[in-house]
Amino acid sequence: KNEVEQSPQNLTAQEGEFITINCSYSVGISALHWLQQHPGGGIVSLFMLSSGKKKHGRLIATINIQEKHSSLHITASHPRDSAVYICAVNGNYGGSQGNLIFGKGTKLSVKP
Amino acid sequence: GAGVSQSPRYKVTKRGQDVALRCDPISGHVSLYWYRQALGQGPEFLTYFNYEAQQDKSGLPNDRFSAERPEGSISTLTIQRTEQRDSAMYRCASSLGVGGSSYEQYFGPGTRLTVT
Numbered sequence: 001k002n003e004v005e006q007s008p009q010n011l012t013a014q015e016g017e018f019i020t021i022n023c024s025y026s027v028g029i030s031a032l033h034w035l036q037q038h039p040g041g042g043i044v045s046l047f048m049l050s051s052g053k054k055k056h057g058r059l060i061a062t063i064n065i066q067e068k069h070s071s072l073h074i075t076a077s078h079p080r081d082s083a084v085y086i087c088a089v090n091g092n093y094g095g096s097q098g099n100l101i102f103g104k105g106t107k108l109s110v111k112p
Numbered sequence: 113g114a115g116v117s118q119s120p121r122y123k124v125t126k127r128g129q130d131v132a133l134r135c136d137p138i139s140g141h142v143s144l145y146w147y148r149q150a151l152g153q154g155p156e157f158l159t160y161f162n163y164e165a166q167q168d169k170s171g172l173p174n175d176r177f178s179a180e181r182p183e184g185s186i187s188t189l190t191i192q193r194t195e196q197r198d199s200a201m202y203r204c205a206s207s208l209g210v211g212g213s214s215y216e217q218y219f220g221p222g223t224r225l226t227v228t
Contacts, residue, residue: 033217041201043155043219086154099145099168100217102154 003027006087006103013110019074021106023087026068030092033100034061034072037084046072046085077110084108114138116220118204124226125194133189133223137206144187145217146179149201158202161187162209194227201225 004025013019023032034046047054047061049070054061058077063070074081084107088100117136125131137144143162147155157171163184172178176194181187191198201222207215 035219042221043203043205045216045218048216088154099157099160099171100147100155102147102156104154 002103003101004087004089004103006085006106008106009104010107011109013077013108015078015110015112017077017110019077019081019108019110021072021085021087021108023070023072023103024068025070025087025089025101027089027101028092029068029089031090032063032070033088033090034070035086035088037086037105039083043086074108077108079110079112082109116204116206116218118202118220118223120223121221122224122226124228127194127196127227129194130190130192131194131225133191133202133225135187135189135204135206135220137185137187137204138218139185140208141206141218142184142209143207143215144181145205145207146187146189147203147205149203149222151200155203158189191225194225196227199225199227 007022031048031050033048036044036046049063058075060073084105086105087103119134145160146158148158149155159169159172159179160167161181164181176192179189201224203222204220205217207217209215
């Protein structure tokens with residue numbers, strides 16, 4: 001079993017829909033990251049959080065530490081949101097705080 | 113300012129050759145990370161540095177892989193005697209510091225390595 005699991009693996013939505021991508025993890029963490037990988041391959045950090053909720057534009061990320069679960073929400077989705085969304089965590093002990101453990105990603109396609 | 117840069121962006125090499133992949137982090141970033149991403153998969157950790165010290169190399173697949181960051185800035189990932197299974201996107205990232213909630217990682221564009 002992977003330490004970071006994402007669902008769904010693939011998601012197709014119509015423009016304007018509210019989208020939720022889920023991430024569950026099985027290790028102790030010091031932070032959780034949501035990353036966006038563009039079709040061209042570049043990776044951009046969207047959020048880094050260790051508690052609560054963060055919002056940036058149409059994107060909202062939440063985390064529940066007790067349940068070891070995080071969600072990424074996209075409101076009023078747009079075709080330009082089409083990308084792979086990756087959840088990753090920093091461990092919370094010693095050297096593991098440095099490297100990221102990644103989920104396999106969720107491929108989102110938003111149709112006009 | 114400039115982001116993380118990597119070179120070359122694409123590298124095609126023959127099986128058995130050595131390759132060196134370069135990462136130039138954001139100026140002032142303490143930590144530098146190397147990841148490998150196979151097609152259709154999420155990235156996987158290889159190794160990381162704080163300044164010039166290699167903190168964790170547990171993700172390096174075998175002893176053909178090595179990395180260095182001698183002056184705490186530019187880093188080189190070297191793969192000796194390449195094999196076809198080494199073909200992947202190799203990504204570098206840097207951050208202001210190590211640890212939890214304080215430090216976001218900034219990713220470079222990657223080097224696409226193809227071993228023929």
